[in-house]
Amino acid sequence: MKKLFYILFFAASLNGMAQDQTTFIFSKMDIEAQHVLWDNTPTMLMGFTTTMSGSIDIPGPTLNYFEGDSVELKLRNMSQGASHTIHLHGLDVNQQNDGVPHLSFEVGHNETNSYFFEAPHPGTYLYHCHVTSALHVQAGMYGLLIVKPNTGINETWDGGFLYDSEYAWMTSEIDLAWHEDSIINRPHDTTTVEVLLPDYNPDYFLVNGRSEQELNNENIAVSAAANEVILLRLANIGYYGNTYYFPMHLNARIISSDGRPLPFIEFSDSLNIMPGERYQVLLQSTNELEAVIRVNYMNLNTQTVENTQEIAVLISGYFSVPENKYEAINIYPNPSLDRLHFTTEASKIELYDLNGRLLKTKVNSNFIDITDLEKGSYLINLDGQTKKIIKK
Amino acid sequence: MTRLPLLIIIGLIGISNVFANTLEKSLYIISDSIQTVDSLLVPYLSFNETDSYTKDSPIITLNYGDTLKLWVYNLDSISHGFAIKEVSGNYTIPAGDSVYVEQVFVDEGLYIYHDTEEYQKNTYLGLAGMIVVNEVNDHNFYWNIKEHNAEWNFNLTEGLAVDWENYDPKYFTINGNSNPHINTDTLARITGTVGDTIYLNIANTGLSIHSMHFHGYHAEIMFSSLHPTHQGRIKDTFPVYPMETLRLKIVPHQAGEFPIHDHNLVAITGNNIYPNGMFTTILITP
Numbered sequence: 001m002k003k004l005f006y007i008l009f010f011a012a013s014l015n016g017m018a019q020d021q022t023t024f025i026f027s028k029m030d031i032e033a034q035h036v037l038w039d040n041t042p043t044m045l046m047g048f049t050t051t052m053s054g055s056i057d058i059p060g061p062t063l064n065y066f067e068g069d070s071v072e073l074k075l076r077n078m079s080q081g082a083s084h085t086i087h088l089h090g091l092d093v094n095q096q097n098d099g100v101p102h103l104s105f106e107v108g109h110n111e112t113n114s115y116f117f118e119a120p121h122p123g124t125y126l127y128h129c130h131v132t133s134a135l136h137v138q139a140g141m142y143g144l145l146i147v148k149p150n151t152g153i154n155e156t157w158d159g160g161f162l163y164d165s166e167y168a169w170m171t172s173e174i175d176l177a178w179h180e181d182s183i184i185n186r187p188h189d190t191t192t193v194e195v196l197l198p199d200y201n202p203d204y205f206l207v208n209g210r211s212e213q214e215l216n217n218e219n220i221a222v223s224a225a226a227n228e229v230i231l232l233r234l235a236n237i238g239y240y241g242n243t244y245y246f247p248m249h250l251n252a253r254i255i256s257s258d259g260r261p262l263p264f265i266e267f268s269d270s271l272n273i274m275p276g277e278r279y280q281v282l283l284q285s286t287n288e289l290e291a292v293i294r295v296n297y298m299n300l301n302t303q304t305v306e307n308t309q310e311i312a313v314l315i316s317g318y319f320s321v322p323e324n325k326y327e328a329i330n331i332y333p334n335p336s337l338d339r340l341h342f343t344t345e346a347s348k349i350e351l352y353d354l355n356g357r358l359l360k361t362k363v364n365s366n367f368i369d370i371t372d373l374e375k376g377s378y379l380i381n382l383d384g385q386t387k388k389i390i391k392k
Numbered sequence: 393m394t395r396l397p398l399l400i401i402i403g404l405i406g407i408s409n410v411f412a413n414t415l416e417k418s419l420y421i422i423s424d425s426i427q428t429v430d431s432l433l434v435p436y437l438s439f440n441e442t443d444s445y446t447k448d449s450p451i452i453t454l455n456y457g458d459t460l461k462l463w464v465y466n467l468d469s470i471s472h473g474f475a476i477k478e479v480s481g482n483y484t485i486p487a488g489d490s491v492y493v494e495q496v497f498v499d500e501g502l503y504i505y506h507d508t509e510e511y512q513k514n515t516y517l518g519l520a521g522m523i524v525v526n527e528v529n530d531h532n533f534y535w536n537i538k539e540h541n542a543e544w545n546f547n548l549t550e551g552l553a554v555d556w557e558n559y560d561p562k563y564f565t566i567n568g569n570s571n572p573h574i575n576t577d578t579l580a581r582i583t584g585t586v587g588d589t590i591y592l593n594i595a596n597t598g599l600s601i602h603s604m605h606f607h608g609y610h611a612e613i614m615f616s617s618l619h620p621t622h623q624g625r626i627k628d629t630f631p632v633y634p635m636e637t638l639r640l641k642i643v644p645h646q647a648g649e650f651p652i653h654d655h656n657l658v659a660i661t662g663n664n665i666y667p668n669g670m671f672t673t674i675l676i677t678p
Contacts, residue, residue, distance in 0.1 A: 089605070090628045095648030098607055103649055103673070134657035134666050195666045199560075200658045239656045241601060241631070260610065263624035274603035274631035276655030300601040300656050301539070301559045303634075 022072045023063060025049070027084040027107070027129065027141065028056055029184060035140075037204050038212040043176060044184045046129070046139035048086075052078060058209035059170045059237070060143030063127065065119035066150045067158075073115040077107045081185065082131060084141065086115055089126035089276065090259050091145070093117040100130045122149040122157040123259030124168065124233040124278040132195050138178045142237045144168055147259070152379060152388045156231065161255055161282055162385065164319065165224055168233040169311070171242050171273070171295060172209070173202035200239060205297045205307035212309070221312040222283075222293070225319035230283040236273045240306070241298040244271045247291040247313065250283040274300075285315045329382050335390035341367045346382040353378055412457035417441070419450070421485070421507070421519065423468045423549075426540070428563050429570035429662040429669075434542045435549035437518040439505070443467060447568040449521030451534045451579070451593075452505075454497050456525065465490040473509030476523060477635060478617070482508045497525040502615055502637035504595050512556060512599070513548055515635075520597035522637065531590040534579045537632065537670065538598030539564045539659065559599055564659040564669040571660070571671035582674040586647055592640045596632040602659060602670065605629045606642075608650030609674070615639035629655055644676040 026049045033042035034055060048060030065071055077084050083106040087099035097115045098104050107113045129141035146168065149158045156163065177183075177198045186195075205211055208220055215221060224230050236242050246252040246269050254266040257279045273279055292310040299306055330343040342365075349368055351360040359378070362368050368380070373391045380389050419439040426436035426447045439449040443465075454460060464474045466485040474483045474491060483491040497503075507519035522536060539561035544554045566574045575581045584590050592611070596602060606628050613625045618636040632638050653660055653671040662668030 087607070092608055092610060092628070092646075094646055095608070095650060098648075098650060100607065100651055103651070132666055134660055137657055194668065197658075197661055197664050197666055199664065239658050241603075257625060258610065258627040258629055260626040264621070266621075272631070274601060274629070274655070275657070276603050276605040276629040277627075277631065278629075300603075301561055301599065302557060303601065304557070 019069060020072075021065060021069045022074065024074045024076065025061070025063075025086070026052055026054070027075060027077045027079050029079040029081060030056060031080070031185070033179075035209075037174065038210065038214045041176070043174060043179045044181060045179070046079065046082075046136055046141050046184060048141060048143055052076070056140060058140040058142070058172065058206070060127075060141070062143060062168065063145040065145070065147050067119055067122050067147055068150055069119040071115075071117050071119055073117070074112060075107050075115070076112045077109050079109055081109060082136070083108045084129045084131055084136065086127050087130040087133075088115065088117060088145065089128060090123075090278065091117055091120055091125055106131055119147045121259045122147050122160075123256060124235055124280055125259060126170075126235055126237055126276070126278065128237060134197055135178065135183065135195060137237060138175065138200075138239070139184055142170075142172070144170055144233070144235060146233065153385075156255060156280060157261065160261065161229070161231075163229040163231040163282060165228060166231040166233065167220070167222060168235075169207050169220065170235045170237055171297075172206045172236075172238040173240055173297065174204040174206065175200055175202045176204075177201070202238075202240065202297075202306075205240075205309055206238075207295060207309055207311060215309060215311050221314070223314050223316070225317040226285050226288050226315050228284065228315075228319035232281040232283060233278070234271070234273055234281060235278040236275055238297070239275055239300070241275070241300050242273045243296040243298065243305075244273065244281075245269060245294040245296070246271075246281070246283065247289070247293070249285050249287060249289055249291070250313065251285065253282040254279060255282055256280040287315070288317070289313070289315045329385055331380070331387060331389060335392045336370060337392045338371045339367050339369055340380070340389060342382060348381075348383055350381040351378055352381070412459070413455065414459045414461060415452070415454060416461045417452060418463045418465065421464065421466045421468050421472050426518065426568055428540070428542060429573065430665065432542055434540065434545045435517070436545065437468070437507075437514060439464075439519060439521050447518070449519070449536065451521065452523045453532075454523065454525045455527065456500060457496070457498060458525070459494065459496045460523070462493040462495070463490055464493065471509060472507050472514060472519065475506065475508045477504045477506065479503055484509060497523070499525070500527075500615065501525050502593055502595065502617065502639050504597060504635060504637060506597065515597060516599060517545060517548060520595070522593065522595040524593050526591070526639070529589070529591055531584055531588050533582045533590070533592050535566045535592065535594045536568075537566050537594060537596050537602055537604075539600050542663075561598070561600060562663045564602075564654060564662070566670060566672060570662045570668050574672040581672060582642070582652070583676070584644060585677050586644050588644060590642045590644070592642065594630075594632055594638045594640070596634055596636050599634050600659075601631055601633050601656075603629055603631045603655045604652060604670075605655040606650070606652050606674070608646065608648055608676075609642055609644055611640040611642040613638065614641050642674075644674075647676050647678040649673050649675045
């Protein structure tokens with residue numbers, strides 16, 4: 001069932017690949033404190049939502065695209081006050097779409113405007129408001145933007161690392177003094193360029209807007225099987241530095257940063273992520289285990305750790321992994337008219353259409369005949385590795 | 393059979409010596425002040441190329457194999473020290489005295505020279521500059537980044553104690569300037585055209601970690617004094633640790649004006665006023 005799910009997911013992904021995408025997003029401001037922190041303290045936020053009536057959460061909605069997508073990101077400002085923008089952090093978009101008010105444009109209350117860009121290198125990116133950025137980011141106006149390769153399989157980039165499951169963690173902090181009504185609900189004055197801000201002394205240290213016992217949330221805590229390859233997408237939008245400590249048995253591999261593969265994979269049980277940085281890390285345990293990943297929050301001026309959060313990791317059961325799963329099986333020629341050959345003999349071969357329908361099966365072979373297929377794209381699963389093939 | 397390679401090696405050594413130069417330089421330690429973005433005059437120290445004070449310690453540029461002959465004069469009323477971090481020994485310079493430092497720079501790199509006496513105090517107060525050793529290139533820009541707590545500058549100058557473990561800076565500067573004045577500094581403000589190969593040389597002579605984010609472009613790490621294994625990484629955000637040097641290469645693929653700033657967004661403020669901190673723009677023409 002799990003494999004079928006992945007096939008269907010890949011098929012769905014392929015259907016949505018490298019195409020025109022329009023995303024609607026709303027910028028809003030709380031009139032009164034709504035967001036409840038781990039100790040039941042309510043706090044006021046500014047933030048992004050996907051619906052006009054939606055409550056602000058932190059981070060904002062994750063924006064997902066495929067490499068090469070042509071995106072129109074529409075921002076509707078319902079904030080009742082300040083102008084807002086969306087800065088597409090790390091996407092290297094052109095100046096007009098960079099979301100910096102005095103260098104591109106800002107979106108006033110009750111206005112709608114669009115950002116246009118092409119989703120670039122696969123990787124983990126951020127978006128955030130760049131109007132009085134120190135204030136609006138702290139207020140909650142940020143989220144993740146993920147670009148996946150258009151290969152139709154779970155891999156980090158075209159020809160990159162295969163993975164089975166993924167988690168995205170975005171760290172930040174909250175200083176309640178910055179969330180007072182007098183700060184968040186500041187009268188909008190377009191003539192004021194300079195803004196007086198409070199000292200920054202954060203009270204709450206967050207992963208995906210949550211902390212302490214809230215980190216047992218199923219979308220944050222890691223639950224996987226032994227041998228399963230887990231991709232962590234890590235991003236820091238806070239004003240403190242983070243250090244992650246991975247349990248040794250998770251065999252952490254640091255593979256990319258800021259949307260680009262590292263020239264050399266780093267094998268390390270710890271990783272520093274400073275404000276604005278993103279990293280992608282692969283975890284894989286060969287045994288069952290119960291552990292925690294610790295996240296330290298470091299004051300960048302004193303370099304002292306002021307808080308530590310813990311994310312539970314449960315590795316239970318064993319993931320069925322064919323021996324050659326992580327050896328690249330290449331297919332040639334692709335596209336092909338008749339036969340597809342494999343560089344390694346596969347014990348189980350399954351060919352699917354893009355709707356996930358199984359069309360052919362074969363065992364113990366280094367080729368498959370596709371003469372009878374119609375022209376188009378298909379998915380082939382070779383001992384657990386799914387790849388896209390094209391019939392000419 | 394072995395003579396030819398040996399001759400080639402001798403020949404190469406000869407060629408490298410032909411291009412090696414000697415740079416003679418003087419540095420004068422002078423105590424004066426720096427003006428913050430909100431016009432407050434704060435006690436400050438700097439190295440100067442003459443006996444006239446400027447807030448900027450000079451950038452010394454050399455090529456591979458060059459020899460630096462340096463005379464450092466202490467024009468302050470108290471004793472100071474001098475060292476080129478991880479290169480030279482430590483020298484003590486009594487008030488009114490001088491030292492002579494001679495150093496051959498064999499490898500590409502980016503080095504910090506600074507006052508080693510009462511290390512944290514005098515380096516914090518401004519006595520730190522950079523030496524850049526690399527191939528000659530017109531498109532080099534230089535950032536000496538640091539932060540300041542004005543009250544501390546007054547206290548330290550008056551001999552009062554400060555609590556180093558609770559450092560809380562209020563001003564954030566590149567070459568002694570904050571936004572909007574950074575863009576008027578031609579050494580700091582990156583300009584160029586699409587396709588240029590631009591190098592940015594950064595020395596963090598402050599006490600805080602700064603996380604510099606580029607809009608519009610990724611850059612490649614060419615040199616890091618603290619993390620040599622990071623060479624070759626292509627990123628848009630670059631942490632620079634205290635007393636770390638970092639050399640970045642940028643080859644702009646598009647024209648435009650884009651911000652570069654500390655993504656610890658508190659560091660974009662000056663005395664709590666946004667956006668009067670570590671914020672500049674890169675300007676690339678078609």
